[in-house]
Amino acid sequence: MTIPSNRRAVYAVTLVTALFWALVVLFVAHVRYGGDIRALLCIGEWASLPAPFEAVPRTGPSGYDGQQYAALATDPLLRDPVTVQALDAPRYRASRIFVPLLAWALALGSPSGAIIAYQLLCWGLGLAAVFLVARWLAAEARSPWWALPLACSAGLAAAMIRSTLDAAALCLMLAALWFHARGRLPLGIVMATTAVLARETSYLAVLAIVLEELWHRRFARAAGFAFIPLVPFVAWQLYLTGLLGASHAIGSISFTTPFAWAPEKLPVLLAASPVSQQEVFGLLAVAATTLAFVLVAARPSAWAAPELAFLGFGALGLVLTYDAYVETWGYARILIAVPFLASLMAERQRSAFRRWSLRSVTAFYLLAGLTMTNGELSAALDGRSVYAALRAAAAVKSRPVRAGGQQPVYVLPVANSLGRAGSRWQTWLELTNLAPTANRVSMDLLPAGGKGWSALHATVDLGPSQTRTWRNALNQIFGFSGSGALRLLPLAGPVSVSSRTSNVAPGLAPAPPLPALAEDQAIRAGENATLLGLAHDPSFEAGVRTNVGLLNLSVRSIRVRIGAYDIPAHRLGVLEVTLPSRGFLQVDDIFAKVKAGVVDEGSVVVETPDRGARFLAYASVIRGPAAPVTYVFPERDRP
Secondary structure, eight states: OOOOHHHHHHHHHHHHHHHHHHHHHHHHHHHHHTTOGGGGGOEETTOOOOGGGTTSOEEESSBOTHHHHHHHHHSTTOOSHHHHHHOSSHHHHHTSOHHHHHHHHHTTTOHHHHHHHHHHHHHHHHHHHHHHHHHHHHHTTSOGGGGGGGGGOHHHHHHHHHTOSHHHHHHHHHHHHHHHHTTOHHHHHHHHHHHHHHOGGGHHHHHHHHHHHHHTTOHHHHHHHHHTTHHHHHHHHHHHHHHHOSOOOOOSOOBOSTTTTHHHHHHHHHHSSSOOHHHHHHHHHHHHHHHHHHHHHHSOSOOOHHHHHHHHHHHHHHTBOHHHHTSHHHHHHHTTHHHHHHHHHHTTOSSHHHHHHHHHHHHHHHHHHHHHHHHHHHHHHTTOOHHHHHHHHHHOSOOOSSBTTOOOEEEEEEEEEEOGGGOEEEEEEEEEEOSSSOEEEEEEEEEBTOOGGGOEEEEEEEOTTOEEEETTHIIIIIOOOEEEEEEEEESBSOEEEEEEEEEOOTTOOOOOOBOOEEGGGOEETTOOEEEEEEEEBOSTTTOEEEEEEEEEOSSSOEEEEEEEEEETTEEEEEEEEEEOTTOEEEEOSHHHHTTOOOEEEEEEEEEOOSTTOEEEEEEEEEESTTSOOEEEOOEEOOO
C-alpha cells in the first residue's frame, strides 16, 4: 500500500521533531547530569521535596515549575502532608492535576515510577502536539511541513527542557479542537475535559468551540462543551477546598491593562550587555502575535474554533503583567498555543499578507526556542568541545547532589554598603577545602528584601586543601552592593568557613569572626529563641542601636514575631514582619521601633506562628560610631 506524500510528510515532521528532542534531552542529561534525565525536572537546591527526589541531581537555587508537578505526581490526592509542604502554592499547582494524576496511574502508584512517567508524558504529548498540527494540515490538503517550525517553538522548548506540563496540556487542547472539527463530539468533550484539568487556560479553546456552535445555532452542543468540562474541574476544586481550605492562590501571574509590562521590560532588555537574543526574538514574537491578532480580529476569515482560540490566547497575551513577561521561558509557556494555532490558520488565509503575518508568529517563536535550546546546550558544554564533554561525562557516572553528604551552611549578615555616620560595611570571607581532592562550592547571595528566586549565584573552585580569601566578598564574587545573607553548599567534600562583617572605616578594629550556621540551628514553629546582651541609646552622641536579622529557610513566606525587652519580665513591644520565600530581612534599630528609651541589658525573643516555618536569626549591637559591632546569636528556649 502506498502512503500519500502528505501522510509521509506528517510522519517525517514527527520523526524529525522526536529525533531532535531525543538528542537534546539525552545530550544535556548525559553531559551535565551523568545521564540522569530526572535532572531536567530542574530541582532546586532549596526545595524540600518528598523522599523519591532525594537522589535527583539539583540544578540551581530554587529550581523550576516541573519539580512542583512531579512532586504532585507522587501523591496526586495530596494524602501526605509532606506533598502539600513541597508545593509553593498548593491550590494553584494542584488545580493542574490531570498529567500528574495520569503519571501516578501509569506508574501503578509507585512514587519513583510516577516521576519518570510524568516526564515521559510531558515529552511524549509535546511531540504529539506537533504531530496533530502536521496531521491537521495534511487533512486540509496543505503541506504538513509548515508544522516543522513548531518542533522548537519557544513554549515547547521550555516544556521539553524543563519538564513542565504545558506542552501536554496543549496536546489535549489541540485534540479537543481536532475531534470537534471532525464531528466526533464525545471524544472532543473528553479531550476538552482533560485539557482543562491539565491547565486551566485550555478553557479558552473550549470557549472557542462553544462560540462556533452558538454561531451555527447548535445550542445543545454549545451547552455540552461549555459545562461538561467544568464538572470535574469544579469537583476537584471542591476537593481541594475541603483538603486545603478556602483560599485559592492563583500564582504570581495576574492581569492588567494591555502592554503595561512594556515600560518595565524594554529598559531591562536594552540595558543588558550583550542583549539577550532569546528575549529579542521573544518580544518580536509578541509583536507579530499582536499584529496577527489585530488582523484576524478586524476581519475573521471564518468563525471556526481554531481561529477563535487564537484570538482568545492573543487577548490573554495582551493583558499579562510584567511577572509573566520577565523572561521568555515564562510567557512562551503561558502562550504556548499561539504559534501552533497560527500555523493552522496561516494556511487557510487567501491574502498573502495575512498568511505571512501568521507565519511570522511561528517563525519568531522558533527563533526564540532555538536560542533557548542553544543556551542549554552551551551551558552543558561549559566551554568544551562536544567530544571533550562526552568524554568527561563518560568518566563520571553521575554527579551527586551533595557529595560526601554535605549540607548547606549560611553566613549572615554579609554586606558591601554604606551606613550611618560614614560607616562602610564589608564582608571578609575565607573558605578552606578540607577534602584531599578538588572541590567546588555553590554560593547563593540572598539580597536583603528579596525572594529566594532573586538570589545571585556563583561557584568557587578549590584545589585539594586550598584556602581562598576575599577581602570584600560581595563585590569580588558577585559584583554586588548592598546587604543580605550567603548560602554555601560544598559539592565534593567538607569545607571550613570563616567570615566577619564589619565597619571597615579607618581606625576601627575588625569585628570578631562570624559562625557559619547550619539548617539544624533553625528556629521552628513552636520554638522561642532569645538574643541577649542588647543595647539602645537614642541620643545622637551615643548612637547605640541593635539590629535584628532574619533569614527564612522555608519555601513559602512566613511571619516572625520580634518581642523587645529591657529586662526579662518587661516587654517593651512586639513587631511582626513577613519574610518572603528564602528571603533575608534586617530590622534596623529594633528598640527605636518599639519607642524604647535607654536599654543597657536588653533582649529580643523571636518566634513564628506559621506551621512548618524555619528561620535563622541574629542581632548586631553597635555601641557608637567608633566601636566594633558585636553579633549575638540565639539561645533556644523551651516551647
